[in-house]
Amino acid sequence: MGYAQANLVILPERYAFDFLLFCQRNPKPCPLLEVLEPGKFRTDIPCYNIYRKGKLETTVKEIKNIWKPDFVTFLLGCSFSFEEALLRAKIPVRHIEENKNVPMFISSIACKSAGVFLGPMVVTMRPIPSDKVSRAVQITSRYVSVHGAPVHIGDPSKIGIRNLNKPDFGDPVTIQRGEVPVFWACGVTPQAVVMKAKPDLCITHTPGHMFISDLLNEELAAL
Amino acid sequence: MGYAQANLVILPERYAFDFLLFCQRNPKPCPLLEVLEPGKFRTDIPCYNIYRKGKLETTVKEIKNIWKPDFVTFLLGCSFSFEEALLRAKIPVRHIEENKNVPMFISSIACKSAGVFLGPMVVTMRPIPSDKVSRAVQITSRYVSVHGAPVHIGDPSKIGIRNLNKPDFGDPVTIQRGEVPVFWACGVTPQAVVMKAKPDLCITHTPGHMFISDLLNEELAAL
Helix, strand or coil, X not given: CCEEEEEEEEEEHHHXXXXXXXXXXXXXXXXXXXXXXXXXXXXXXXXXXXXXXXXXXXXXXXCHHHCCCCEEEEEEECCHHHHHHHHHCCCCCHHHHCCCCCCEEEEEEECCCECCECCEEEEEEEEEEHHHHHHHHHXXXXXXXXXXXXXXXXXXXXXXXXXXXXXXECCCCCCCCCEEEEEXXXXXXXXXXXXXXXXXXXXXXXXXXXXXXXXXXXXXXXX | CCEEXXXXXXXXXXXXXXXXXXXXXXXXXXXXXXXCCCCCCCCCCCCEEEEECCXXXXXXXCCHHHCCCCXXXXXXXXXXXXXXXXXXXXXXXXXXXXXXXXXXXXXXXXXXXXXXXXXXXXXXXXXXEHHHHHHHHHHHHCCHHHCCCCCEECCXXXXXXXXXXXXXXXXXXXXXXXXXXXXXXXXHHHHXXXXXXXXXXXXXXXXXXXXXXXXXXXXXXXX
């Protein structure tokens, strides 16, 4: 509790500049916490997904046998950090209350492209009571390195979402009377964008097996 | 007035990943506003400095004749944006009052290295009245993409600065009684770091001939 978790993306070096540029241009869905230099590795992620040409090939506990010196490791911030801050401020986080995965939607917001990487922004939705929306914006704005402020507040159709009860990923959650759907950029975006680009090889963490950093969430917060 | 100005750095592609990573790891001295993909160019910067192996070779108005398709262009935010915000809040900016260049110092704060790029952080100093230091922190914190909050407040010796009247670059300014020296990361840092790495070729804007963007400073501000 209290420490920042991170999503993992490993790519061969020839994709690394474009992917780093994609993250730099789309900091809300792709908040970089760290990038290791080509060849540098860590061994403390508990489970990995291996994708070839954008398709999941296998899930493994170690990648030593396929590691190459040109692999570049990216660690991206995740919304667990700001959810902890929302809860501390007594702002309800519905999917946690209902013990579900956060609902995620492929929005009509286009990311800024970089080289081979392009695609729509995936967003998460959290229903927030009207009188707490402003506070939710303030709190998450502090966490620029873990998605930051909402990208959209209110009418889902404005960002191409037709049915809040049918998320593209995760689970639907209850929206109570007087609550506003609030949308944040989601860390699934870079994964979706990478798969779409069909690189020869891409390694990610397996969902639920993230990297746990030694950075406190509070260290990530500005102002 | 009101529009963000940017520092220019152009490097051959083989240095681009390391430099982009250096900027990502050191966002305060190297706040990236934009990176053009390899080969993409602009023609609206009025004057350029051309460096070979870290030494200034010449200053020219056009670079069409030496342009190569692997050149990568970086545009970095500059403190002019937050100085405008300080002035609007009636916080004095001494070097502007005294019609001087801001005093800059090579500090003992080490940047995080990336590949061939490493070196100390260059900082600017602005003397701020004690009762306005807190407000100056709040205001500049909003401008994360143009250096953001101060990196140090108070005792210059703590960051390796011996004499505030002898800046490494720029001009000394008057520090009045009851004023505190406040230090911000400076955009000279990436230039100094690039020169130290002695790349075969590097092109920058000529001082005083920056890139003027179509982004309002206010568009750069968070919260």
